[in-house]
Amino acid sequence: xxxxxxxxxxxxxxxxxxxxxxxxxxxxxxxxxxxxxxxxxxxxxxxxxxxxxxxxxxxxxxxxxxxxxxxxxxxxxxxxxxxxxxxxxxxxxxxxxxxxxxxxxxxxxxxxxxxxxxxxxxxxxxxxxxxxxxxxxxxxxxxxxxxxxxxxxxxxxxxxxxxxxxxxxxxxxxxxxxxxxxxxxxxxxxxxxxxxxxxxxxxxxxxxxxxxxxxxxxxxxxxxxxxxxxxxxxxxxxxxxxxxxxxxxxxxxxxxxxxxxxxxxxxxxxxxxxxxxxxxxxxxxxxxxx
Numbered sequence: 001x002x003x004x005x006x007x008x009x010x011x012x013x014x015x016x017x018x019x020x021x022x023x024x025x026x027x028x029x030x031x032x033x034x035x036x037x038x039x040x041x042x043x044x045x046x047x048x049x050x051x052x053x054x055x056x057x058x059x060x061x062x063x064x065x066x067x068x069x070x071x072x073x074x075x076x077x078x079x080x081x082x083x084x085x086x087x088x089x090x091x092x093x094x095x096x097x098x099x100x101x102x103x104x105x106x107x108x109x110x111x112x113x114x115x116x117x118x119x120x121x122x123x124x125x126x127x128x129x130x131x132x133x134x135x136x137x138x139x140x141x142x143x144x145x146x147x148x149x150x151x152x153x154x155x156x157x158x159x160x161x162x163x164x165x166x167x168x169x170x171x172x173x174x175x176x177x178x179x180x181x182x183x184x185x186x187x188x189x190x191x192x193x194x195x196x197x198x199x200x201x202x203x204x205x206x207x208x209x210x211x212x213x214x215x216x217x218x219x220x221x222x223x224x225x226x227x228x229x230x231x232x233x234x235x236x237x238x239x240x241x242x243x244x245x246x247x248x249x250x251x252x253x254x255x256x257x258x259x260x261x262x263x264x265x266x267x268x269x270x271x272x273x274x275x276x277x278x279x280x281x282x283x284x285x286x287x288x289x290x
Contacts, residue, residue, distance in 0.1 A: 028169020030140040038137040044257040054099040058139040069237030075101035152281035190223035199223025
């Protein structure tokens with residue numbers, strides 16, 4: 001009966017066209033600027049009138065709140081254990097952005113109680129009704145829990161730099177996800193590129209490798225330049241797209257975000273169906289609890 005009720009709620013949401021898109025930002029290794037990108041990407045979506053919530057899922061190492069100069073008194077773990085409401089774990093960021101810290105309770109599906117599972121689905125269902133985009137800032141590398149979550153999320157933005165180790169790790173991350181879901185949409189972004197040519201060459205290498213070894217086509221989102229204002233903004237605890245809107249990286253990101261939205265709108269009105277996030281995640285949880 002519980003599963004039937006969930007399916008009924010999902011059908012109602014889909015018919016109302018009220019389901020937000022779930023997007024994960026991942027990298028194969030740390031130090032590529034993933035959280036900084038996620039934060040500023042979300043801010044640019046908000047500037048364009050989109051309702052956005054960021055879930056900082058870098059367990060134990062989350063720093064979205066640091067980047068925007070705020071503090072999170074509660075996290076998703078507090079909500080799952082019934083120590084705080086969903087509204088209490090959701091904090092205000094700049095440009096009407098909302099964010100939630102993941103906390104350290106997101107480990108193995110097997111360890112979860114039925115109450116925690118129900119609470120998680122209620123939270124995600126509520127977020128999908130209230131926001132256009134749910135951004136998951138994932139920790140670097142792959143764990144069983146993160147791969148389970150990534151298998152359910154609609155789209156994946158994969159960050160790399162031009163460093164060979166970052167490229168190799170980004171490919172490995174996509175391979176792990178692809179082996180679980182061959183229909184997953186990947187967007188590639190090269191961060192901290194010293195030249196446009198370096199960024200394009202990096203993206204071409206990854207795109208070619210995915211096509212050659214996994215027979216998988218990926219979407220190239222673009223590259224962001226190395227820019228000194230990023231470090232300044234981090235020290236000031238103000239996102240660079242707000243602190244330095246006329247900088248090279250802020251202008252470039254603004255263009256990339258608009259292109260991403262335009263592409264998303266085309267997919268929504270075309271063949272791509274959104275709204276499968278919760279149903280996929282539920283099936284993963286049911287398997288994990290068997």
